[in-house]
Amino acid sequence: MTNMHNKIFAEISRRNLLKGAAWATAGLASARLFTTTAYAAGGELNIMAWEGYDLNVELADWRKANGVTVKSSSMTSQDDVHTPFLAGNPPGIDVAEYNHAYADLYIRELQIVKPLDRSKLPNYSGDNLFDAFFDKPTWFSNGQLWAAPYIWGMNSIVYNPKRLQAPTSYADLLKPELKGRIAIWDEPTVMWPIAARVAGLGEKYPQLTRDEVNAAFTELGKWRDHARLIALNMGELINFMVSGEIDAVVCADPAIIVQAQQQSVELAIAYPKEGAVLWVDAWFMPVSCDNEETAQAFINEALNPEVQAKVAMAVNQAPVSKKAVEFLDEKSRERFAFDQVDQMLKAGLPGIPPAASDSDIASYGDWLQAWQSFKAGK
Missing domain, CATH: 3.40.190.10 (Periplasmic binding protein-like II)
Incomplete structure (x- = not known):
């Protein structure tokens, strides 16, 4: 090797x-x-x-x-x-x-x-x-x-249209009435670009410095602190949406819309001004x-x-x-x-941070470490 x-x-x-x-x-x-x-x-x-x-x-x-x-x-x-x-x-x-x-x-x-x-x-x-x-x-x-x-497709805000109007920004999910009613998906390829965007660093992603990564996750912490859970997988998101325990997911795969429909729950996708995540x-x-x-x-x-x-x-x-x-x-x-x-x-597809870095640009490992700390509430 x-x-x-x-x-x-x-x-x-x-x-x-x-x-x-x-x-x-x-x-x-x-x-x-x-x-x-x-x-x-x-x-x-x-x-x-x-x-x-x-x-x-x-x-x-x-x-x-x-x-x-x-x-x-x-x-x-x-x-x-x-x-x-x-x-x-x-x-x-x-x-x-x-x-x-x-x-x-x-x-x-x-x-x-x-x-x-x-x-x-x-x-x-x-x-x-x-x-x-x-x-x-x-x-x-x-x-x-x-x-x-x-x-191919895009991940974006998924919400219950019977419970709230279509969000036009990720910030709309921070309304007081949605405290404990939203979820975050534990999927880096989805959430890392969002973290950069809400911190005003979207155009630089994934070439953020370590300080910028920390700033991005500090900003995303507003959504974490507002959320009911950080879901491990799509199945968990579906269960919480179908049970009515949450009304929206910050950014999710629209496939959960079809699976919720199979359980007689109608969900919808919204496209915030900060943009959906193409893949x-x-x-x-x-x-x-x-x-x-x-x-x-x-x-x-x-x-x-x-x-x-x-x-x-x-x-x-x-x-x-x-x-x-x-x-x-x-x-x-x-x-x-x-x-x-x-x-x-x-127009561009979001990449991932470099596997290794000899500069102040954060590596993939740096992002993973910061993501783990974020999920732990640090």
Whole structure:
């Protein structure tokens, strides 16, 4: 292992690894027990994905037709994917998601990504995908395709429209009547950009100094002190929204709207003046993948236009396939300006802090340490 890798691992592991170690033991220890014949089509596929994004429903027919059995583990944060690799015992994952901001860390720094064989991915094409998602450096570099973007969207304020009017600013959630009625999501890729924005440092994110990071979390502390809870995952957010214990989430995945609807509770999304958090998620094969043939077939099917439309509608987000737009329902087509996708994505996607820093710019580890202190109320 190079000195650079040692330094990166040390920086990231400053997050005491308790959450990652617990997840690796409880969530993926069982996954290591499952093996498949290498390169055999069909068989068992171990997937790590966000709750509701694992294509369990959308690819049911494909699994049945190909004799594929899926074991799916849910992510509660992006750290759940890479943390087990830091322990030196790669988990048995065949396919996992990474947020666009983690591309450089996963591909070039940690080197936990196995390149894809484009000949196995006919749906990954300029004819099928919006230009913003085809062969861009976030997924394609040095002549190799490292991951296939498959869903994109934005996280923003989610609220109960029967309890309050649509917030126009994150500050609206600090009204006295909402004391103890809001929640924060324990997901760095969502909350860190928000912390920077409410502190007036949004344009600098993620290149904030350590002092600026402290200032950002001090400002975000107003929302923490106003909140009922810092939710560990989307399931917890849904439960508190459905039970009526909270009325709004500072910034959340709109997928909880669909899941709340299934429990007869109507939620809505608001777009504050400070902006929603844009993101793109991609499927990749970790270096521990031992069922490449099926993993790549899965990724290819995830880019099928009709599958793309189904998952986008299921989670209130948007497809990367331009051909999928015709399969969306009217409400889903109106949610995004699909004729302006390339322009929207060019406007910029929030990244993550540098894995290591030799200057006063805060590293990823510095942010994690500050986030842990924030959650502890310090």
